[in-house]
Amino acid sequence: MAASRSRADGLRWTAQGSELFFGVLRALPDERLAGPTALDGWTGRHLLAHVAANADALVNLAHWARTGEETPMYSSPGRRDADIEAGATRPAAELRAWATRSADVLDARLAELDESQWARRVRTAQGRTVPAGEIPWMRAREVMVHAVDLDAGVGFDALPAGFLAALIDDITAKRSGAGDGPALTLTATGHDGAWAVSGAGDPTPVTGSLAGLAAYLSGRRSDGVTAAGDRPAPELPRWL
Incomplete structure (x- = not known):
């Protein structure tokens, strides 16, 4: 059974997921970010770096949609993993600020798109070509699922x-x-x-x-x- 979802759904779920993710994050002390998460091999620092870098990567797709200038999510196939590993070494305060700033920039860039730009085709990190209207869903998926992955008392049953x-x-x-x-x-x-x-x-x-x-x-x-x-x-x- 295919679940019907619209761009408006994606934008709404992005907002709800961001509120959930950053709410959980605010309640976590810095020392917990150095510990494990629900994802094998990832600390809270890795997860936070990933969520921040994901927003930056989706800003690239929003730029592509707005200008027509091809702007891949990542500069190379290995860039995503390298960004996560490097980001995980940053101080906790810097990581928190990066995640918040990148989320805010993404929200602002998406708010600038008009109907023709939402329809422009962009390419995901997995190589799929999709309309830019898929970007909110891609972000919603990240913040919702990773709010659970922080392993701080939020489960999938808390998601809409x-x-x-x-x-x-x-x-x-x-x-x-x-x-x-x-x-x-x-x-x-x-x-x-x-x-x-x-x-x-x-x-x-x-x-x-x-x-x-x-x-x-x-x-x-x-x-x-x-x-x-x-x-x-x-x-x-x-x-x-």
């Missing part, structure tokens, strides 16, 4: 149901296109959502809450998500 359905739709499409994992049929309890993932073998039925399925598909901790007979859901390859 409409966002979760759109996220599941987005991930199932990507996983089906890659075809490098198991075939699945997904049913959300307490919700009318049902999705399918193309892949290897006969489809495995997987059931869970909307929040649980979003966590499972994105490779996060997913309590209550099971296959038939209360068996564990199949392991999945990396999402992004």
Whole structure:
């Protein structure tokens, strides 16, 4: 089932996700940023550097949309990882300021776009060509999911149901296109959502809450998500 989402949805979810992410961040003491997050191998400093660099990269796409001048998200394929590693060494106060500043600049640049510019085609870091109207969704996905990844008491069940359905739709499409994992049929309890993932073998039925399925598909901790007979859901390859 495809979740319907609009540019307005993306902008609204970006605002809600930013409020959630930065609210959680403000409550975290600096020493917690040096510790682990829900993402293996990443400290809070890595995660914060990533969110800040992501906003800078999306500002590049907004510039591309506004001017027509091709401006990739990152200058080279390895630039994203290098920026995260370098950013993670910055002092906590500097990291916090960078994340806040870059988010504010992105909001301002998106607010400048007119209808023709929103329709201009830009290229994501994964090489997909999409209309600039996808930029708010790309940012919403970052701040919403990484608010959970800070591992500070916010779970997927704190995210809006409409966002979760759109996220599941987005991930199932990507996983089906890659075809490098198991075939699945997904049913959300307490919700009318049902999705399918193309892949290897006969489809495995997987059931869970909307929040649980979003966590499972994105490779996060997913309590209550099971296959038939209360068996564990199949392991999945990396999402992004």
